Amino acid sequence: MAQDRNTEELIIEAAKKIFITRGLAGARMQDIADEAGINKAMLHYYYRSKDKLFEIVFNEAIGKVIGRLGMVLNQQMPLLEKIPAIIDNYIDGIMEAPYLPMFVLNEINQQPEMFVQRLKSQQHFPNVLQFMKDIVDAGKQGTIREVSPVQLFLNIVSLCVFPFIGRPIAQGILQLDNVQYNMVMEDRKKVVTEVIFAWIKV
Amino acid sequence: MAQDRNTEELIIEAAKKIFITRGLAGARMQDIADEAGINKAMLHYYYRSKDKLFEIVFNEAIGKVIGRLGMVLNQQMPLLEKIPAIIDNYIDGIMEAPYLPMFVLNEINQQPEMFVQRLKSQQHFPNVLQFMKDIVDAGKQGTIREVSPVQLFLNIVSLCVFPFIGRPIAQGILQLDNVQYNMVMEDRKKVVTEVIFAWIKV
DNA sequence: TTTTGTATTAACCAAATGGTTAAATCAATT
């Protein structure tokens, strides 16, 4: 099973799967090796230690989670077009890897210190400050209602992310099956945009 | 250090602290014992196994997280009063124990099967179906706009919960210190109510 | 005071776990 692709990649793929589903503390090196179909020693041969391997997986994950946000945020575009663009793009990103936000959030909660450093060195670090300035300006201009830019940012992200990280509990409470919940998620982009615009429209 | 209170309670308190901060996989029985200031054997003497102890902590946690929601949801009250009541009450609950939702959500993601059973046997199981029926009725009556009750529910919960579970990352991106972020959370009740009403008002 | 049942502890145990190593395999080079 091992020879098909590059062993290094094979390990990373397996590590992603195990770390993301079980977390750093719950992941077992043996399970990663099994998943990759190789000997456990290879993990250390290529990546030294569990922590080193985890760091690679985590960095890529956080890049995807906040990077996607930053990409749209930094684009030059009128605010009233940018907001739906952010929502569409961000929900698309989450749907591609619905388990990533939970993984990232949880590991960050486990060690916030290590994270803060990493965040600022992140190339995709979202330039939120500019975005918030735009919101304030638009408010003064009367393009939108004058709202707290921080609250607006939190609202957008909350509405986009939570339905995915809270999926098991929400699905349980709402008593929906997978197919039904998927349909609800399909509508999300439209709904979130609607909600945000209802709140900020003059 | 052990004699002050009942040893059993002492253990539960310590177990809560350790399990909630580190999760099931990351928690160490020795750490719980140390936290309680007692011998590790006492944990097994009173609660058999790590899993049994965890179950107690987890059940209480999930009770708080979804129970609080159910309490308000099941109250007899006009919809337009009930929605702000839900929001106020739920955010109050989260602020009392901001780490609980993350803990519950994460552990549920780890073993969704075990959870689904527990959910239905939960005494505080929120009667969301009735609440959703009320929303549909109110829509038809014209009290509110006709919106998907499922989406409304998701919106409320998302806006309330996410800013707390995503706090480290949000605070990092927004570059706010603890005091500033606390102030933002203070305003949350008002903002969430505002957003929801803006969306559902006719 | 003695007895008796409960609470508590130190020492211990077996399994799991991250990590290492020495030998073996493989592939390219000479």
Add this chain to the structure above:
DNA sequence: AATTGATTTAACCATTTGGTTAATACAAAA
């Protein structure tokens, strides 16, 4: 074919970890 360097593996190691046990401390009842 022989050499050489990288890759891979089985076996091993030290530590950690959940759990047990036998002996002890303690408190209430007799």
